[in-house]
């Protein structure tokens with residue numbers, strides 16, 4: 193691998209290019225045709241922890257695969273080094289695919305990578321992917337907007353710069369709105385407390401969707417008041433996200449015909 197890496201970085205060819213490609217939430221069939229085509233033409237694939245093995249396997253066997261994966265709380269490669277790596281590879285003339293879970297521009301730091309490449313004068317193109325919110329909603333039958341109860345959706349991160357979420361709480365508790373919280377499990381207790389302190393009902397339905405769209409997807413439903421306890425007991429695996437809003441009442445556990453799910457742990 194080191195020899196291939198060195199030779200790719202030192203080729204005296206014209207500048208290469210970087211494609212920031214969204215790999216979607218996990219299910220390989222949710223990859224776009226464009227993402228597939230670009231991936232099949234890759235010379236180097238720089239990928240994250242969230243990219244499934246099945247998707248990675250679609251790159252040519254000869255492509256150099258570089259794992260810059262981040263596990264929660266442990267950054268394998270710091271972001272500036274990822275940016276520098278992309279620049280170095282492209283300057284060596286390679287066709288680089290930067291493969292990211294979901295969509296590159298939704299909590300994916302794609303904007304920072306794009307800026308670094310632009311600054312270095314390297315062509316950078318973006319292929320969108322299905323973001324986790326959309327994948328998890330579809331795979332659990334929870335419509336993010338619904339005429340009866342949700343006219344807007346907000347995607348937020350539960351992980352602030354210093355850890356705990358630092359959000360515009362007043363805006364988040366607006367009526368008839370669905371909240372989707374990425375990276376929200378670790379700090380789900382302060383998240384729920386803040387939402388309730390700013391006026392959201394303690395009975396507001398919440399779904400925790402773990403490994404959405406994958407064969408091992410699991411869903412738990414509860415309320416804002418019982419969220420922390422539900423997460424503490426269930427220990428949902430990574431990656432997981434939270435859907436908060438009346439739309440969660442549309443969720444039906446597989447094989448369950450109708451009863452309301454509120455407060456029910458449906459693994």
Ligand code: SAH
Pocket residue numbers: 217218242292293294295296297298299300322323324325327328373374375376401402403404405406431432433434
């Ligand atoms: N760019 C990605 C998000 C990266 S942030 C996207 O557009 O989806 C990482 C967070 O995304 C995880 O902590 C989790 O909250 C969420 N996530 C990603 N894939 C997921 C999946 N398959 N199921 C549930 N949550 C997921």
